[in-house]
Amino acid sequence: MANLSQPEATNLAAGQNPPPEQQLQDHLDDHAFSFSPITLKKLPHLSDYLQDLRPAGPNPLDHNPFFHPSDGFYVNTSDIVLRQVACRLSPSGTIASPSHHLAYIRAGPRKQIFFDHCATRAAIVTCGGLCPGMNTVIRELVVGLWDLYGVRQIYGIKAGYRGFYSIHPIELNPKMVHNWHRRGGTVLETSRGGFDLTKIVDAIENHGFNQVYIIGGDGTMRGAVKIFEEVRRRKLKVGVTGIPKTVDNDVGIIDRSFGFQTAVEMAEQAIHAAHVEAESAVNGIGLVKLMGRSTGHIALHATLSSRDVDCCLIPETEFYLEGKGGLLEFLEQRLKERGHAVVVVAEGAGQDLIPRTTAQKEERDESGNMVFLDVGAWLKTELKKWWDREHPHELFTVKYIDPTYMIRAVPANATDNLYCTLVAHSAIHGLMAGYSGFVTGPINANHAYIPLADVAQARNEVNIKDHKWEWVRSITNQPDFVKSKQNSA
DSSP, X not given: OOOOOHHHHHHHHTTOOOOHHHHHHHHHHHOOOOOOOEEEOOOOBGGGTOTTOOOOEEOGGGGOTTOOOOTTTSOOTTOEEESOOOOEEOTTSOEESOSSEEEEEEOSOOSEESSOTTTOEEEEEEOSSOOTTHHHHHHHHXXXXXXXXXXXXXXXXXXXXXHHHHXXXXXXXXXXXXXXXXXXXXXXXXXXXXXXXXXXXXXHHHHTOOEEEEEEOHHHHHHHHHHHHHHHHTTOOOEEEEEEBOTTOOBSSSSOOBTHHHHHHHHHHHHHHHHHHHHXXXXXXXXXXXXXXXXXXXXXXHHHHHOXXXXXXXXXXXXXXXXTTSHHHHHHHHHHHHSEEEEEEETTTTGGGSOOOHHHHHOBOTTSOBOOOOHHHHHHHHHHHHHHHXXXXXXXXXXXXXXXXXXHHSOOOHHHHHHHHHHHHHHHHHHHXXXXXXXXXXXXXXXXXXXXXXXXXXXXXXXTTSHHHHHHHHHHOOOOHHHHHHHHO
Protein backbone atom coordinates (compact mmCIF):
# COMPACT_ATOMS: atom_id res chain seq x y z
CA MET A 1 0.00 0.00 0.00
CA ALA A 2 1.32 3.44 -0.92
CA ASN A 3 2.15 5.85 1.90
CA LEU A 4 -0.36 8.68 2.33
CA SER A 5 0.70 12.29 2.70
CA GLN A 6 -0.20 14.03 5.97
CA PRO A 7 -3.21 15.97 4.49
CA GLU A 8 -4.55 12.77 2.90
CA ALA A 9 -4.17 10.82 6.15
CA THR A 10 -5.93 13.59 8.09
CA ASN A 11 -8.85 13.60 5.62
CA LEU A 12 -9.30 9.84 5.87
CA ALA A 13 -9.00 9.84 9.65
CA ALA A 14 -11.69 12.49 9.87
CA GLY A 15 -14.00 10.48 7.63
CA GLN A 16 -13.71 12.97 4.75
CA ASN A 17 -13.64 11.97 1.09
CA PRO A 18 -10.20 12.08 -0.56
CA PRO A 19 -9.65 14.82 -3.16
CA PRO A 20 -11.05 14.20 -6.68
CA GLU A 21 -7.59 13.50 -8.11
CA GLN A 22 -7.05 10.74 -5.52
CA GLN A 23 -10.53 9.34 -6.17
CA LEU A 24 -9.78 9.16 -9.90
CA GLN A 25 -6.42 7.47 -9.36
CA ASP A 26 -7.98 4.95 -6.99
CA HIS A 27 -10.63 4.21 -9.62
CA LEU A 28 -8.08 3.74 -12.39
CA ASP A 29 -5.98 1.49 -10.16
CA ASP A 30 -8.92 -0.90 -9.73
CA HIS A 31 -11.05 -0.55 -12.86
CA ALA A 32 -10.79 -0.45 -16.63
CA PHE A 33 -12.64 2.11 -18.73
CA SER A 34 -13.77 2.14 -22.34
CA PHE A 35 -14.35 4.63 -25.13
CA SER A 36 -17.73 5.57 -26.44
CA PRO A 37 -18.60 4.08 -29.89
CA ILE A 38 -16.23 4.82 -32.77
CA THR A 39 -17.66 5.88 -36.15
CA LEU A 40 -15.39 5.01 -39.07
CA LYS A 41 -15.76 7.50 -41.93
CA LYS A 42 -16.54 5.59 -45.12
CA LEU A 43 -13.97 6.14 -47.84
CA PRO A 44 -15.15 5.96 -51.47
CA HIS A 45 -13.77 3.06 -53.51
CA LEU A 46 -13.92 2.42 -57.24
CA SER A 47 -15.71 -0.87 -56.53
CA ASP A 48 -18.63 1.14 -55.11
CA TYR A 49 -19.79 1.89 -58.65
CA LEU A 50 -17.71 -0.47 -60.81
CA GLN A 51 -19.31 -3.76 -59.86
CA ASP A 52 -17.00 -5.92 -61.98
CA LEU A 53 -13.80 -4.35 -60.67
CA ARG A 54 -11.24 -6.88 -59.49
CA PRO A 55 -7.76 -6.42 -58.01
CA ALA A 56 -5.02 -6.13 -60.61
CA GLY A 57 -2.71 -8.26 -58.50
CA PRO A 58 -0.35 -8.16 -55.53
CA ASN A 59 1.52 -5.02 -54.61
CA PRO A 60 4.78 -4.74 -56.60
CA LEU A 61 6.50 -3.67 -53.39
CA ASP A 62 6.67 -7.39 -52.67
CA HIS A 63 9.47 -7.57 -55.23
CA ASN A 64 11.05 -4.15 -54.71
CA PRO A 65 14.71 -4.62 -53.67
CA PHE A 66 14.50 -1.69 -51.25
CA PHE A 67 11.46 -2.95 -49.35
CA HIS A 68 11.07 -6.12 -47.33
CA PRO A 69 7.36 -6.43 -46.53
CA SER A 70 6.73 -8.34 -43.33
CA ASP A 71 3.85 -8.71 -40.91
CA GLY A 72 2.34 -5.28 -40.34
CA PHE A 73 3.97 -3.67 -43.39
CA TYR A 74 0.77 -3.55 -45.40
CA VAL A 75 -2.19 -1.58 -44.12
CA ASN A 76 -5.72 -2.97 -44.20
CA THR A 77 -9.22 -1.68 -43.48
CA SER A 78 -8.95 -2.54 -39.79
CA ASP A 79 -6.14 0.01 -39.35
CA ILE A 80 -7.67 3.33 -38.35
CA VAL A 81 -6.67 6.75 -37.06
CA LEU A 82 -8.75 8.40 -34.35
CA ARG A 83 -9.75 12.02 -34.90
CA GLN A 84 -9.69 12.78 -31.17
CA VAL A 85 -7.01 11.33 -28.92
CA ALA A 86 -7.17 13.70 -25.94
CA CYS A 87 -10.07 13.35 -23.53
CA ARG A 88 -10.95 14.03 -19.91
CA LEU A 89 -11.84 11.47 -17.28
CA SER A 90 -14.44 12.21 -14.62
CA PRO A 91 -13.75 11.18 -11.00
CA SER A 92 -15.77 8.01 -11.66
CA GLY A 93 -13.42 7.08 -14.51
CA THR A 94 -15.88 7.67 -17.34
CA ILE A 95 -14.79 9.63 -20.41
CA ALA A 96 -16.34 13.07 -20.79
CA SER A 97 -16.37 13.29 -24.57
CA PRO A 98 -18.72 13.52 -27.56
CA SER A 99 -21.28 10.73 -27.95
CA HIS A 100 -19.07 9.06 -30.56
CA HIS A 101 -15.51 9.23 -31.81
CA LEU A 102 -14.63 9.70 -35.48
CA ALA A 103 -11.99 7.55 -37.12
CA TYR A 104 -10.42 7.46 -40.57
CA ILE A 105 -8.77 4.71 -42.58
CA ARG A 106 -5.02 4.75 -42.08
CA ALA A 107 -2.88 5.68 -45.08
CA GLY A 108 -0.25 3.36 -46.49
CA PRO A 109 0.43 0.54 -48.98
CA ARG A 110 -2.12 -2.26 -49.44
CA LYS A 111 -1.35 -5.89 -50.24
CA GLN A 112 -3.65 -5.86 -53.29
CA ILE A 113 -3.74 -3.08 -55.89
CA PHE A 114 -6.39 -2.22 -58.48
CA PHE A 115 -4.23 -0.58 -61.16
CA ASP A 116 -1.83 -2.40 -63.44
CA HIS A 117 1.36 -0.38 -63.81
CA CYS A 118 1.38 -0.81 -67.59
CA ALA A 119 -2.15 0.59 -67.95
CA THR A 120 -1.85 3.42 -65.42
CA ARG A 121 -1.84 6.96 -66.80
CA ALA A 122 -1.42 9.54 -64.03
CA ALA A 123 -2.08 13.29 -64.24
CA ILE A 124 -0.71 15.84 -61.76
CA VAL A 125 -2.02 19.41 -61.54
CA THR A 126 -1.24 22.39 -59.28
CA CYS A 127 -3.89 25.06 -58.73
CA GLY A 128 -4.26 28.36 -56.87
CA GLY A 129 -1.52 30.43 -55.27
CA LEU A 130 2.06 29.43 -54.67
CA CYS A 131 3.22 27.62 -51.57
CA PRO A 132 6.59 26.22 -50.45
CA GLY A 133 6.78 22.53 -51.28
CA MET A 134 4.64 22.35 -54.41
CA ASN A 135 7.55 21.19 -56.55
CA THR A 136 8.54 18.66 -53.90
CA VAL A 137 5.07 17.09 -53.99
CA ILE A 138 5.21 16.88 -57.79
CA ARG A 139 8.68 15.33 -57.65
CA GLU A 140 7.69 12.76 -55.04
CA LEU A 141 4.53 11.79 -56.93
CA VAL A 142 6.57 11.17 -60.07
CA VAL A 143 9.37 9.29 -58.30
CA GLY A 144 6.93 7.32 -56.14
CA LEU A 145 4.78 6.22 -59.08
CA TRP A 146 7.88 5.32 -61.10
CA ASP A 147 9.99 3.56 -58.47
CA LEU A 148 7.36 2.06 -56.14
CA TYR A 149 4.76 0.92 -58.66
CA GLY A 150 6.54 0.88 -62.03
CA VAL A 151 4.26 3.47 -63.64
CA ARG A 152 5.80 5.01 -66.75
CA GLN A 153 2.95 7.17 -68.08
CA ILE A 154 2.99 10.25 -65.83
CA TYR A 155 1.85 13.65 -67.06
CA GLY A 156 1.89 17.19 -65.74
CA ILE A 157 -1.08 19.49 -66.36
CA LYS A 158 0.11 23.06 -66.83
CA ALA A 159 -1.60 26.27 -65.60
CA GLY A 160 -4.08 24.79 -63.13
CA TYR A 161 -7.55 23.45 -63.88
CA ARG A 162 -7.79 25.22 -67.24
CA GLY A 163 -4.72 23.31 -68.39
CA PHE A 164 -6.73 20.08 -68.64
CA TYR A 165 -8.60 21.37 -71.69
CA SER A 166 -6.40 24.15 -73.07
CA ILE A 167 -2.76 22.95 -72.94
CA HIS A 168 -1.25 19.65 -74.01
CA PRO A 169 0.02 17.63 -71.02
CA ILE A 170 3.77 17.22 -70.59
CA GLU A 171 5.41 13.88 -69.85
CA LEU A 172 7.25 13.61 -66.54
CA ASN A 173 9.95 11.23 -65.35
CA PRO A 174 12.36 11.03 -62.40
CA LYS A 175 15.29 12.47 -64.32
CA MET A 176 13.27 15.55 -65.31
CA VAL A 177 12.02 16.28 -61.77
CA HIS A 178 15.23 15.30 -59.97
CA ASN A 179 16.06 18.78 -58.58
CA TRP A 180 12.57 20.27 -58.47
CA HIS A 181 12.42 20.09 -54.67
CA ARG A 182 15.14 22.74 -54.55
CA ARG A 183 13.03 25.21 -56.52
CA GLY A 184 10.29 27.51 -55.26
CA GLY A 185 6.90 27.88 -56.92
CA THR A 186 5.60 25.20 -59.29
CA VAL A 187 7.34 24.18 -62.49
CA LEU A 188 3.96 23.04 -63.83
CA GLU A 189 2.71 26.62 -63.43
CA THR A 190 -0.57 27.48 -61.79
CA SER A 191 -3.59 29.76 -62.05
CA ARG A 192 -6.80 30.59 -60.27
CA GLY A 193 -10.22 29.93 -61.75
CA GLY A 194 -10.62 28.19 -65.10
CA PHE A 195 -12.79 25.48 -63.56
CA ASP A 196 -15.10 24.03 -66.22
CA LEU A 197 -16.27 20.66 -64.93
CA THR A 198 -17.47 19.20 -68.21
CA LYS A 199 -14.35 20.23 -70.13
CA ILE A 200 -12.04 18.95 -67.37
CA VAL A 201 -13.63 15.50 -67.08
CA ASP A 202 -13.93 15.23 -70.87
CA ALA A 203 -10.18 15.91 -71.09
CA ILE A 204 -9.43 13.33 -68.39
CA GLU A 205 -11.43 10.78 -70.37
CA ASN A 206 -9.98 11.75 -73.76
CA HIS A 207 -6.39 11.59 -72.55
CA GLY A 208 -7.02 8.21 -70.94
CA PHE A 209 -5.98 9.37 -67.45
CA ASN A 210 -7.06 6.95 -64.73
CA GLN A 211 -5.31 8.59 -61.78
CA VAL A 212 -5.60 12.32 -61.06
CA TYR A 213 -3.57 14.06 -58.36
CA ILE A 214 -4.86 17.55 -57.55
CA ILE A 215 -2.67 19.89 -55.49
CA GLY A 216 -4.32 23.04 -54.17
CA GLY A 217 -6.10 24.93 -51.40
CA ASP A 218 -9.65 24.83 -50.11
CA GLY A 219 -11.17 26.18 -53.33
CA THR A 220 -9.21 23.61 -55.35
CA MET A 221 -10.44 20.84 -53.04
CA ARG A 222 -14.04 21.92 -53.63
CA GLY A 223 -13.35 21.60 -57.35
CA ALA A 224 -11.80 18.18 -56.80
CA VAL A 225 -15.01 17.04 -55.08
CA LYS A 226 -16.99 17.96 -58.20
CA ILE A 227 -14.51 16.18 -60.48
CA PHE A 228 -14.74 13.04 -58.35
CA GLU A 229 -18.53 13.14 -58.34
CA GLU A 230 -18.68 13.60 -62.13
CA VAL A 231 -16.18 10.76 -62.67
CA ARG A 232 -18.33 8.55 -60.47
CA ARG A 233 -21.51 9.61 -62.29
CA ARG A 234 -19.92 8.62 -65.62
CA LYS A 235 -18.71 5.35 -64.03
CA LEU A 236 -15.13 5.91 -65.12
CA LYS A 237 -12.28 3.88 -63.68
CA VAL A 238 -10.48 7.04 -62.58
CA GLY A 239 -9.10 7.61 -59.10
CA VAL A 240 -9.14 11.21 -57.85
CA THR A 241 -7.20 12.45 -54.84
CA GLY A 242 -6.51 15.88 -53.38
CA ILE A 243 -3.31 17.02 -51.72
CA PRO A 244 -4.09 20.10 -49.58
CA LYS A 245 -1.85 23.09 -50.26
CA THR A 246 -2.42 26.19 -48.20
CA VAL A 247 0.34 28.28 -46.75
CA ASP A 248 -2.24 29.73 -44.31
CA ASN A 249 -2.79 26.28 -42.75
CA ASP A 250 -6.55 26.82 -42.94
CA VAL A 251 -7.49 23.33 -44.20
CA GLY A 252 -9.48 21.51 -41.54
CA ILE A 253 -9.21 18.02 -40.00
CA ILE A 254 -5.52 17.47 -40.83
CA ASP A 255 -2.82 18.60 -38.41
CA ARG A 256 -1.23 20.98 -40.90
CA SER A 257 -0.70 21.46 -44.60
CA PHE A 258 2.63 21.40 -46.39
CA GLY A 259 4.58 24.66 -46.64
CA PHE A 260 3.28 26.02 -43.35
CA GLN A 261 6.43 25.48 -41.31
CA THR A 262 8.55 27.05 -44.06
CA ALA A 263 6.19 30.03 -44.09
CA VAL A 264 6.51 30.51 -40.33
CA GLU A 265 10.29 30.32 -40.58
CA MET A 266 10.38 33.02 -43.29
CA ALA A 267 7.81 35.16 -41.47
CA GLU A 268 10.02 35.17 -38.39
CA GLN A 269 12.83 36.64 -40.49
CA ALA A 270 10.52 39.47 -41.59
CA ILE A 271 9.59 40.13 -37.96
CA HIS A 272 13.26 40.26 -37.01
CA ALA A 273 13.89 42.87 -39.72
CA ALA A 274 10.93 44.93 -38.51
CA HIS A 275 12.24 44.75 -34.95
CA VAL A 276 15.68 45.97 -36.03
CA GLU A 277 14.13 48.88 -37.93
CA ALA A 278 11.86 49.84 -35.04
CA GLU A 279 14.58 49.54 -32.40
CA SER A 280 16.93 51.71 -34.48
CA ALA A 281 14.49 54.62 -34.73
CA VAL A 282 13.09 57.19 -32.30
CA ASN A 283 9.53 56.12 -31.54
CA GLY A 284 9.80 53.45 -34.20
CA ILE A 285 7.08 50.95 -35.05
CA GLY A 286 7.81 47.87 -37.16
CA LEU A 287 4.66 46.71 -38.93
CA VAL A 288 4.56 43.27 -40.60
CA LYS A 289 1.63 41.95 -42.64
CA LEU A 290 1.55 38.17 -42.94
CA MET A 291 -0.63 35.79 -44.93
CA GLY A 292 -3.89 34.61 -43.41
CA ARG A 293 -7.19 35.51 -45.07
CA SER A 294 -9.46 33.75 -42.61
CA THR A 295 -6.99 32.30 -40.11
CA GLY A 296 -4.05 33.70 -38.20
CA HIS A 297 -1.88 30.60 -37.84
CA ILE A 298 1.22 32.07 -39.51
CA ALA A 299 0.99 35.29 -37.49
CA LEU A 300 0.42 33.33 -34.27
CA HIS A 301 3.26 30.84 -34.72
CA ALA A 302 5.71 33.45 -36.02
CA THR A 303 4.90 35.61 -32.99
CA LEU A 304 5.57 32.73 -30.63
CA SER A 305 8.82 31.91 -32.42
CA SER A 306 10.07 35.49 -32.54
CA ARG A 307 9.33 36.82 -29.03
CA ASP A 308 9.92 40.35 -30.40
CA VAL A 309 6.27 41.09 -31.21
CA ASP A 310 4.30 43.55 -29.11
CA CYS A 311 0.90 43.00 -30.71
CA CYS A 312 -0.45 40.19 -32.91
CA LEU A 313 -3.68 40.84 -34.82
CA ILE A 314 -5.52 37.92 -36.43
CA PRO A 315 -8.87 37.49 -38.22
CA GLU A 316 -10.36 35.33 -35.45
CA THR A 317 -10.54 38.20 -32.97
CA GLU A 318 -11.59 41.81 -33.38
CA PHE A 319 -9.52 44.84 -32.54
CA TYR A 320 -10.14 48.58 -32.60
CA LEU A 321 -7.95 51.65 -32.76
CA GLU A 322 -9.40 54.53 -30.75
CA GLY A 323 -10.50 54.73 -27.13
CA LYS A 324 -9.67 53.05 -23.88
CA GLY A 325 -8.15 49.62 -24.34
CA GLY A 326 -7.65 50.19 -28.06
CA LEU A 327 -4.56 49.53 -30.16
CA LEU A 328 -3.42 53.16 -30.21
CA GLU A 329 -3.55 53.48 -26.43
CA PHE A 330 -1.57 50.26 -26.08
CA LEU A 331 1.10 51.36 -28.57
CA GLU A 332 1.48 54.74 -26.90
CA GLN A 333 2.21 53.03 -23.61
CA ARG A 334 4.62 50.65 -25.32
CA LEU A 335 6.55 53.52 -26.94
CA LYS A 336 6.83 55.28 -23.59
CA GLU A 337 8.20 52.14 -21.95
CA ARG A 338 10.52 50.85 -24.66
CA GLY A 339 10.82 53.50 -27.33
CA HIS A 340 9.74 51.07 -30.09
CA ALA A 341 7.11 48.45 -30.89
CA VAL A 342 6.49 45.62 -33.38
CA VAL A 343 3.00 44.85 -34.70
CA VAL A 344 2.14 41.73 -36.71
CA VAL A 345 -1.15 41.69 -38.58
CA ALA A 346 -2.67 38.86 -40.64
CA GLU A 347 -4.06 40.01 -43.99
CA GLY A 348 -7.64 39.13 -43.03
CA ALA A 349 -7.61 41.02 -39.73
CA GLY A 350 -9.44 44.32 -39.41
CA GLN A 351 -11.09 44.16 -42.83
CA ASP A 352 -14.33 45.44 -41.31
CA LEU A 353 -12.53 48.59 -40.10
CA ILE A 354 -11.22 49.66 -43.53
CA PRO A 355 -13.55 51.99 -45.45
CA ARG A 356 -14.71 50.48 -48.77
CA THR A 357 -16.39 51.88 -51.83
CA THR A 358 -19.45 50.13 -53.22
CA ALA A 359 -17.35 48.64 -56.00
CA GLN A 360 -14.77 47.33 -53.54
CA LYS A 361 -17.49 45.61 -51.54
CA GLU A 362 -18.55 43.66 -54.63
CA GLU A 363 -15.07 42.86 -55.99
CA ARG A 364 -14.07 39.17 -56.17
CA ASP A 365 -10.93 37.38 -57.36
CA GLU A 366 -10.86 34.57 -59.93
CA SER A 367 -11.53 32.00 -57.21
CA GLY A 368 -14.64 33.86 -56.08
CA ASN A 369 -13.11 35.19 -52.85
CA MET A 370 -13.74 38.74 -51.70
CA VAL A 371 -10.76 40.92 -52.58
CA PHE A 372 -9.16 42.09 -49.34
CA LEU A 373 -7.84 45.59 -48.93
CA ASP A 374 -4.28 46.03 -47.68
CA VAL A 375 -4.71 46.13 -43.90
CA GLY A 376 -0.99 46.83 -43.48
CA ALA A 377 -0.99 49.95 -45.65
CA TRP A 378 -4.22 51.14 -44.01
CA LEU A 379 -2.82 50.59 -40.51
CA LYS A 380 0.39 52.41 -41.40
CA THR A 381 -1.65 55.43 -42.55
CA GLU A 382 -3.82 55.39 -39.42
CA LEU A 383 -0.77 55.20 -37.14
CA LYS A 384 0.80 58.23 -38.83
CA LYS A 385 -2.45 60.21 -38.59
CA TRP A 386 -2.72 59.37 -34.91
CA TRP A 387 0.85 60.41 -34.10
CA ASP A 388 0.62 63.65 -36.07
CA ARG A 389 -2.58 64.47 -34.19
CA GLU A 390 -1.40 63.56 -30.69
CA HIS A 391 2.35 64.32 -30.94
CA PRO A 392 2.79 66.79 -33.79
CA HIS A 393 6.35 67.84 -32.96
CA GLU A 394 7.86 64.50 -31.98
CA LEU A 395 9.82 62.08 -34.12
CA PHE A 396 7.96 58.98 -35.26
CA THR A 397 8.38 56.36 -37.98
CA VAL A 398 6.53 53.27 -39.20
CA LYS A 399 8.46 50.70 -41.21
CA TYR A 400 6.00 48.50 -43.09
CA ILE A 401 7.13 45.07 -44.34
CA ASP A 402 4.96 42.80 -46.50
CA PRO A 403 6.90 39.56 -47.14
CA THR A 404 3.95 37.72 -48.74
CA TYR A 405 5.48 36.94 -52.12
CA MET A 406 8.92 36.24 -50.63
CA ILE A 407 7.38 33.60 -48.36
CA ARG A 408 5.23 31.98 -51.05
CA ALA A 409 8.09 31.67 -53.51
CA VAL A 410 10.81 29.98 -51.42
CA PRO A 411 11.60 26.25 -51.58
CA ALA A 412 10.35 24.10 -48.72
CA ASN A 413 12.59 23.64 -45.71
CA ALA A 414 13.77 20.20 -44.55
CA THR A 415 10.73 19.49 -42.39
CA ASP A 416 8.25 20.41 -45.11
CA ASN A 417 10.21 18.44 -47.73
CA LEU A 418 9.85 15.31 -45.62
CA TYR A 419 6.17 16.04 -45.08
CA CYS A 420 5.66 16.44 -48.86
CA THR A 421 7.21 13.02 -49.47
CA LEU A 422 4.88 11.38 -46.95
CA VAL A 423 1.68 12.93 -48.33
CA ALA A 424 2.69 12.20 -51.94
CA HIS A 425 3.46 8.54 -51.27
CA SER A 426 0.32 8.15 -49.15
CA ALA A 427 -1.76 9.54 -52.03
CA ILE A 428 -0.17 7.06 -54.46
CA HIS A 429 -0.80 4.10 -52.14
CA GLY A 430 -4.43 5.15 -51.74
CA LEU A 431 -5.20 5.44 -55.46
CA MET A 432 -3.36 2.21 -56.24
CA ALA A 433 -5.56 0.48 -53.65
CA GLY A 434 -8.65 1.63 -55.54
CA TYR A 435 -9.73 4.39 -53.20
CA SER A 436 -10.92 7.67 -54.71
CA GLY A 437 -12.37 11.00 -53.64
CA PHE A 438 -10.02 11.37 -50.69
CA VAL A 439 -7.40 13.64 -49.19
CA THR A 440 -4.33 12.37 -47.41
CA GLY A 441 -2.84 14.11 -44.41
CA PRO A 442 -1.73 13.67 -40.80
CA ILE A 443 -4.27 13.39 -38.00
CA ASN A 444 -2.58 13.38 -34.61
CA ALA A 445 0.70 12.70 -36.47
CA ASN A 446 -0.68 9.57 -38.20
CA HIS A 447 -1.40 9.82 -41.93
CA ALA A 448 -4.95 8.96 -42.89
CA TYR A 449 -7.37 9.02 -45.83
CA ILE A 450 -10.16 11.54 -45.40
CA PRO A 451 -13.17 11.96 -47.73
CA LEU A 452 -12.60 14.94 -50.04
CA ALA A 453 -16.02 16.38 -49.24
CA ASP A 454 -15.22 16.50 -45.51
CA VAL A 455 -11.95 18.37 -46.04
CA ALA A 456 -13.48 20.78 -48.56
CA GLN A 457 -16.04 21.88 -45.95
CA ALA A 458 -13.82 21.92 -42.86
CA ARG A 459 -11.98 24.99 -41.61
CA ASN A 460 -8.98 25.24 -39.33
CA GLU A 461 -9.32 28.48 -37.42
CA VAL A 462 -7.27 29.67 -34.47
CA ASN A 463 -9.05 28.83 -31.24
CA ILE A 464 -8.68 32.03 -29.24
CA LYS A 465 -9.86 30.24 -26.10
CA ASP A 466 -7.05 27.71 -25.97
CA HIS A 467 -3.64 27.87 -24.33
CA LYS A 468 -1.74 28.80 -27.47
CA TRP A 469 -3.53 32.12 -27.97
CA GLU A 470 -3.20 32.90 -24.27
CA TRP A 471 0.50 32.18 -24.64
CA VAL A 472 0.67 34.77 -27.43
CA ARG A 473 -1.00 37.39 -25.24
CA SER A 474 1.29 36.56 -22.33
CA ILE A 475 4.33 37.19 -24.57
CA THR A 476 3.07 40.37 -26.21
CA ASN A 477 1.15 41.71 -23.20
CA GLN A 478 -1.41 43.04 -25.66
CA PRO A 479 -4.91 43.78 -24.39
CA ASP A 480 -7.92 41.55 -24.91
CA PHE A 481 -9.59 43.89 -27.37
CA VAL A 482 -12.95 42.16 -27.10
CA LYS A 483 -13.11 42.50 -23.31
CA SER A 484 -11.73 46.04 -23.46
CA LYS A 485 -14.41 47.04 -25.91
CA GLN A 486 -17.14 45.50 -23.75
CA ASN A 487 -15.83 47.23 -20.63
CA SER A 488 -15.64 50.62 -22.32
CA ALA A 489 -19.14 50.34 -23.79
